[in-house]
Amino acid sequence: MLRTQKKKPAGFFFSERGHPTLEDDAGTQRWNTTLDDRSGTRLFLSFPQTKTYFSHFDLSSGSADIQAHGGKVLSAIGNAASHFDDLDAALSSLSDLHAYNLRVDPGNFDLLSHTIQVVLASHLPNDFTPEVQAAWDKFLSNISEVLTSKYR
16 A cells, blocks of 8 residues: 555545535435444444444444444544544544554454445445545555554
């Protein structure tokens, strides 16, 4: 990954509220509803080892806990998009939280990144083109790299 050559890819947008969007001829399609709880639910079903960090959550599909955490994840992604040129500073406190307080296994960030892309691809197949997928993959990889940087 070439962190020194980060650019916000074409076709990759965030709304004024920080939620991922995709501009197309029909206007802006908000992806926040798709991502809020479906990514979390799919993460826990596909990778049950991630449940370890959420033993205090109601992990049933669509639960308030999963929706709330999904909202936090989306806010963090939106914050990263707003501070694309300085992800290290934008995500520093979140990196500290996950590395030092929550002690989340760094591999879980890759699992969540993968899950987000699977949810987008399965629910928005016409909008989630190979170019958009490549942009999301690179962007989420950059976020994961920053979040795991303090584990060393």
